[in-house]
Amino acid sequence: MERRAIRVLIAKPGLDGHDRGAKVIARALRDAGMEVIYTGLRQTSEMIISAAIQEDVEAIGLSVLSGAHMHYFREIAAGLREQGAQDILLFGGGIVPDQDLPELEELGVGRLFTPGSSTGDVVNYLQETLRPETATT
Amino acid sequence: MSKKRRWLEEEYARATERFPEREYPFRTLSDIEIDPLYTEDDLEDFDPGRDLGYPGSYPYTRGVQASMYRGKLWTMRMFAGMGTAEQTNERFRKLLEAGQTGLSTAFDLPTLMGYDSDHPFAQGEVGRCGVAVASLADMEVLFDGIDPSEVTTSMTINSPANAIWAMYLAMAQRKGVSIESLGGTIQNDILKEFIAQKEYIFPPAPSVKLVIDTFEWGPRNVPRWNFISVSGYHIREAGSTAVQELAFTLADGIHYVRKALERGLDIDEFAPRISFFFNVHNDFFEEIAKLRAARRIWARQMREVYGAKNPRSWMLRTHAQTAGVSLTAQQPLVNVARVAIQALAGVLGGTNSLHTDAYDEALALPSEEAATLALRTQQVIAYETGVANTADPLAGSYFLESLTDEMERQTLRYFEQIDALGGVEAAIEEGYFAREIGDAAFEQQREIDSGERVVVGVNKYASPYPEVPLEPIDPQVEKIQAQRLAKVRSERDPQRAARALEALREAAVRGENTMPAFLEAAHAYCTLGEQMDVLREVYGVYEEPVLI
Numbered sequence: 001m002e003r004r005a006i007r008v009l010i011a012k013p014g015l016d017g018h019d020r021g022a023k024v025i026a027r028a029l030r031d032a033g034m035e036v037i038y039t040g041l042r043q044t045s046e047m048i049i050s051a052a053i054q055e056d057v058e059a060i061g062l063s064v065l066s067g068a069h070m071h072y073f074r075e076i077a078a079g080l081r082e083q084g085a086q087d088i089l090l091f092g093g094g095i096v097p098d099q100d101l102p103e104l105e106e107l108g109v110g111r112l113f114t115p116g117s118s119t120g121d122v123v124n125y126l127q128e129t130l131r132p133e134t135a136t137t
Numbered sequence: 138m139s140k141k142r143r144w145l146e147e148e149y150a151r152a153t154e155r156f157p158e159r160e161y162p163f164r165t166l167s168d169i170e171i172d173p174l175y176t177e178d179d180l181e182d183f184d185p186g187r188d189l190g191y192p193g194s195y196p197y198t199r200g201v202q203a204s205m206y207r208g209k210l211w212t213m214r215m216f217a218g219m220g221t222a223e224q225t226n227e228r229f230r231k232l233l234e235a236g237q238t239g240l241s242t243a244f245d246l247p248t249l250m251g252y253d254s255d256h257p258f259a260q261g262e263v264g265r266c267g268v269a270v271a272s273l274a275d276m277e278v279l280f281d282g283i284d285p286s287e288v289t290t291s292m293t294i295n296s297p298a299n300a301i302w303a304m305y306l307a308m309a310q311r312k313g314v315s316i317e318s319l320g321g322t323i324q325n326d327i328l329k330e331f332i333a334q335k336e337y338i339f340p341p342a343p344s345v346k347l348v349i350d351t352f353e354w355g356p357r358n359v360p361r362w363n364f365i366s367v368s369g370y371h372i373r374e375a376g377s378t379a380v381q382e383l384a385f386t387l388a389d390g391i392h393y394v395r396k397a398l399e400r401g402l403d404i405d406e407f408a409p410r411i412s413f414f415f416n417v418h419n420d421f422f423e424e425i426a427k428l429r430a431a432r433r434i435w436a437r438q439m440r441e442v443y444g445a446k447n448p449r450s451w452m453l454r455t456h457a458q459t460a461g462v463s464l465t466a467q468q469p470l471v472n473v474a475r476v477a478i479q480a481l482a483g484v485l486g487g488t489n490s491l492h493t494d495a496y497d498e499a500l501a502l503p504s505e506e507a508a509t510l511a512l513r514t515q516q517v518i519a520y521e522t523g524v525a526n527t528a529d530p531l532a533g534s535y536f537l538e539s540l541t542d543e544m545e546r547q548t549l550r551y552f553e554q555i556d557a558l559g560g561v562e563a564a565i566e567e568g569y570f571a572r573e574i575g576d577a578a579f580e581q582q583r584e585i586d587s588g589e590r591v592v593v594g595v596n597k598y599a600s601p602y603p604e605v606p607l608e609p610i611d612p613q614v615e616k617i618q619a620q621r622l623a624k625v626r627s628e629r630d631p632q633r634a635a636r637a638l639e640a641l642r643e644a645a646v647r648g649e650n651t652m653p654a655f656l657e658a659a660h661a662y663c664t665l666g667e668q669m670d671v672l673r674e675v676y677g678v679y680e681e682p683v684l685i
Contacts, residue, residue: 014246014258014261014262015246015247015249015250015252015258015259015262015336016246016266017330017334017335017336018334018335018374018375019335019375020374020375020376020462020578023575023578023579023685024376024578024579024582026685027575027579027685028579028582028586030685036685038683038685039683040680040681040683041335041681065266066246066262066265066266067262067265067266067501067502067610068246068261068262068265070261071260071261071262072261075261095498095499095500095501096500097500097501097607098500098604099607114466114499114500115462115464115465115466115499116465116466116467116499116592116594116595118582118585118586118596119582119583119586120586
């Protein structure tokens with residue numbers, strides 16, 4: 001049976017306006033056949049969680065380049081649990097030091113894509129994680 | 138048939154039949170096709186008297202000073218700011234001790250967006266990507282032990298630029314320094330915020346009005362201050378090509394000039410204090426050509442189109458910074474090489490000041506060790522390579538001059554397109570820049586993902602690499618900031634603060650110049666958030682349409 005296309009929310013939390021990465025990823029995921037919702041700038045954690053639930057997405061990609069990533073990953077991971085939506089895959093990209101990876105893993109956050117990552121890596125990651133039976137690689 | 142064409146069709150064709158060209162995109166990052174060879178045939182329309190002149194004279198292609206770096210080296214100005222005002226003050230003092238010649242301040246996002254450090258939107262962001270400055274009290278700590286008459290200070294601040302500049306001026310006045318003698322720069326370029334960096338608060342029209350207030354007030358009160366740094370840097374970082382960076386930046390500069398003329402200001406009073414800020418990216422010759430073309434186009438526009446008579450109005454003085462976006466998180470030490478080559482392009486392009494990125498910036502704010510190495514890179518270029526011995530050493534190169542001409546031609550075409558859309562503000566609202574830059578960014582990523590463009594250590598020669606040590610941000614930053622704000626609010630004269638905010642509101646409502654009101658608000662210890670809230674009420678806030 002054919003499964004529906006992967007639905008993913010690309011979100012820019014907080015005050016950071018650097019949206020190059022978010023937009024490039026959003027376009028690449030869409031070109032790979034996914035349904036992509038991009039939140040636009042300056043979203044609070046609550047706005048992102050409620051958009052994810054309303055839009056019935058399987059994954060949320062947070063893009064943060066301002067150094068505030070830990071704050072938002074903590075809030076959004078906790079918020080998703082509270083809403084019983086912890087099955088939504090939370091992943092991200094931006095400027096994320098290696099030192100932060102252990103805590104992010106503990107929070108249940110998926111992969112983090114730092115500068116230099118390819119869009120193909122993100123596509124493959126989502127396909128392998130969300131559609132392991134059909135992933136090609 | 139030109140000699141070059143004949144050579145290409147005969148000699149070169151024969152040679153490449155035996156030894157074919159490499160599989161490689163032989164074009165610049167702006168998609169300008171590069172020939173295998175440049176000769177005098179490429180410079181048929183080139184007139185050195187008209188197109189180059191001498192350094193220090195029109196059209197300034199060869200640099201704005203006659204003596205260039207033999208007289209004074211470029212200013213080595215490293216951007217710094219993190220955590221609390223205390224932490225950044227310490228970094229400033231160390232950079233000055235290490236031989237840096239100017240300060241450059243990075244603010245945190247709440248400050249850039251006009252929120253106090255204890256505002257709910259500031260949670261998690263205080264001191265993260267720069268220093269938090271919410272009132273004169275923070276500014277006083279930031280410059281503690283530093284004499285503002287001894288250094289020039291650059292501040293990367295845009296939407297709240299008037300308020301932050303006023304705090305700096307008030308800080309100097311309280312140290313007994315006359316603002317007439319102060320030198321420095323505020324970025325204050327709101328157009329590129331709408332186009333690229335997205336740190337806007339108010340809609341475009343009132344935002345530009347606030348900028349023009351500084352065009353009017355600055356030259357009359359702080360005559361040595363650059364009240365704007367028209368910035369291509371962020372446009373490039375957002376994904377534009379070099380040509381788009383050049384064209385959109387100069388178009389922004391021209392837009393401000395037109396608005397200042399509409400207000401009845403004298404071009405020769407304000408234009409000498411307009412400064413610029415460009416990116417220096419990986420494509421070596423294209424970056425050198427871009428800086429040379431920028432000076433020539435600006436000089437021609439100011440003199441021939443806008444009628445400026447003062448030679449200082451024709452001069453494009455610029456800061457440059459190596460391309461943050463070219464830094465990779467993989468094999469971060471490779472960034473040292475990238476930065477050195479980009480910095481060399483900036484110097485060969487005749488920049489007036491330069492920031493070199495630290496190799497660890499794709500991972501976090503730079504550590505002290507990495508920032509010092511980046512400064513040392515500039516010092517090696519300045520003192521060891523000999524490139525600063527003569528002005529514009531690459532002038533006359535068939536290739537470089539032909540590339541400079543091509544970038545000027547393409548820039549003028551962009552000017553026509555933008556004018557056809559009704560000018561920069563109309564083009565912003567129509568989404569023109571977002572589309573142009575978004576498409577270019579996507580195309581660059583596609584080239585890298587496909588391996589067509591090589592990024593060393595990322596899509597070629599990838600290998601495991603060791604972790605680099607990073608500098609932690611003071612975890613107490615939010616608490617320290619909240620305490621200082623509480624103290625400011627309780628210790629200031631509440632009536633003076635209230636009167637100052639009211640005066641700011643009135644100036645904004647009546648469309649008067651807001652700078653006197655900002656200066657009084659700074660002295661009255663009004664917080665940044667209070668001042669910006671007043672203007673949010675008067676002007677409203679801007680939200681951009683969401684486009685992918």
